[in-house]
Amino acid sequence: MSGHGTPIPMTSQRGGPLVGTAEVPGDKSISHRALILGALAVGETVITGLLEGQDVLDTAKAMRVFGAGVTRDAGGTWRVHGVGVGGFAEPDQVIDCGNSGTGVRLIMGAMATSPVTATFTGDASLNKRPMARVTDPLARFGARAVGRSGGRLPMTIVGAEDPVPVRYAVPVPSAQVKSAVLLAGLNAPGETVVIEREATRDHTERMLAGFGATITTEDTPEGRVITLTGQPELRPQTIAVPRDPSSAAFPVCAALIVPGSDVLVPNIGLNPTRAGLFETLREMGADLAYENLREEGGEPVADLRARFSPDLKGIEVPPGRAASMIDEYPVLSVVAAFAEGPTVMRGVRELRVKESDRIAVMAAGLRAGGVEVEDGPDWWIVHGLGHGNVPGGQSCASHLDHRIAMSFLVMGMAAQAPVSVDDASPIATSFPGFEALMAGLGADIRRGS
Ligand code: S3P
Numbered sequence: 001m002s003g004h005g006t007p008i009p010m011t012s013q014r015g016g017p018l019v020g021t022a023e024v025p026g027d028k029s030i031s032h033r034a035l036i037l038g039a040l041a042v043g044e045t046v047i048t049g050l051l052e053g054q055d056v057l058d059t060a061k062a063m064r065v066f067g068a069g070v071t072r073d074a075g076g077t078w079r080v081h082g083v084g085v086g087g088f089a090e091p092d093q094v095i096d097c098g099n100s101g102t103g104v105r106l107i108m109g110a111m112a113t114s115p116v117t118a119t120f121t122g123d124a125s126l127n128k129r130p131m132a133r134v135t136d137p138l139a140r141f142g143a144r145a146v147g148r149s150g151g152r153l154p155m156t157i158v159g160a161e162d163p164v165p166v167r168y169a170v171p172v173p174s175a176q177v178k179s180a181v182l183l184a185g186l187n188a189p190g191e192t193v194v195i196e197r198e199a200t201r202d203h204t205e206r207m208l209a210g211f212g213a214t215i216t217t218e219d220t221p222e223g224r225v226i227t228l229t230g231q232p233e234l235r236p237q238t239i240a241v242p243r244d245p246s247s248a249a250f251p252v253c254a255a256l257i258v259p260g261s262d263v264l265v266p267n268i269g270l271n272p273t274r275a276g277l278f279e280t281l282r283e284m285g286a287d288l289a290y291e292n293l294r295e296e297g298g299e300p301v302a303d304l305r306a307r308f309s310p311d312l313k314g315i316e317v318p319p320g321r322a323a324s325m326i327d328e329y330p331v332l333s334v335v336a337a338f339a340e341g342p343t344v345m346r347g348v349r350e351l352r353v354k355e356s357d358r359i360a361v362m363a364a365g366l367r368a369g370g371v372e373v374e375d376g377p378d379w380w381i382v383h384g385l386g387h388g389n390v391p392g393g394q395s396c397a398s399h400l401d402h403r404i405a406m407s408f409l410v411m412g413m414a415a416q417a418p419v420s421v422d423d424a425s426p427i428a429t430s431f432p433g434f435e436a437l438m439a440g441l442g443a444d445i446r447r448g449s
């Protein structure tokens with residue numbers, strides 16, 4: 001099992017307004033997929049704007065262990081020499097995916113229909129997370145999995161020698177499960193079909209089409225039906241990774257709650273399957289504008305401008321929007337604390353199986369900071385106190401969860417008293433440079449508790 005380094009306690013407190021431009025890093029979901037599909041193409045894929053967070057670096061390392069050439073030049077351009085669909089070599093070492101559920105689940109899918117055996121592990125957070133949601137459909141292709149009780153890592157996958165295509169209705173709203181099945185379908189003959197009742201992020205489908213696979217998506221009464229024709233030759237691509245809306249969420253939300261703020265967050269990917277938070281914030285009364293809306297590399301992109309919004313109101317977040325903002329509920333719950341009245345979040349059971357149980361962990365930290373929170377298995381309600389009225393003053397545990405750490409640090413920037421987290425080191429998995437970026441905007445954020 002991989003470990004994290006020394007814990008980094010961090011504290012934020014009220015300072016001046018947040019002003020300036022926030023250049024957030026590349027999209028994590030797209031970065032993983034660019035490396036994996038690059039490794040499955042024949043020839044050289046060139047990637048710019050790749051997120052160089054630990055999660056993605058772990059996926060890059062895994063692709064090397066499966067036989068792809070993966071290099072980075074001094075200017076930050078990545079090159080992946082792919083081995084072709086079905087061309088993965090058998091790893092001679094354990095694949096350590098660190099903190100990344102996306103990394104491990106997508107890679108399991110990508111190798112499950114090749115005649116290789118691989119053993120996967122991760123950190124203390126990842127090794128608690130459910131993998132049966134991926135290994136169940138992979139078994140239908142003919143792959144075998146042996147792991148710990150409860151379908152947890154460490155786990156060995158024996159790839160199918162003679163894979164068969166699969167028709168699979170994904171039982172939970174999960175782009176990772178959908179993507180694992182599609183990546184496995186790449187090396188199965190015939191058509192693999194995935195059906196999802198609720199649409200989740202579609203970067204895998206878009207990128208597979210870009211690499212030359214035959215893939216169709218149809219919205220039907222039973223849900224979204226995605227059909228992939230197996231055993232294509234994937235053509236290498238040049239990919240410019242857009243910036244991550246899930247990372248943009250932190251400077252945007254901080255700007256909304258810190259008086260006097262005006263922050264521009266340029267070049268943010270606004271794929272509709274990812275942009276639910278921004279719609280929700282606007283419904284709450286946020287001063288949040290999309291400037292310069294355009295299309296880049298098949299994904300909608302805009303510059304976001306967020307200004308201090310003193311009159312935020314709590315709302316009922318439509319449950320049908322959950323998949324498009326699933327990673328943003330922790331920071332939304334912080335904004336909700338600064339809004340007037342309750343913010344009701346339903347249909348969010350998946351939050352309980354992320355890097356941490358995000359409902360439990362956020363509820364505990366918000367309560368410790370003087371905010372009333374109710375919660376149930378798949379819902380929670382944050383009772384907002386209104387701008388200026390959030391006490392704060394608490395120390396929070398981040399539970400190896402980057403988004404928990406960043407959310408509480410955002411809270412400290414506007415609460416009456418400072419907020420600390422016991423360990424901010426997991427932030428490096430998705431948003432290296434968060435501390436410097438927020439400090440550069442004017443936040444009072446420092447190491448120590
Ligand atoms: C991701 C899918 C989501 C999300 C995760 C990234 C992806 O997880 O929470 O951060 O890149 O496919 P689920 O698939 O478990 O919903």
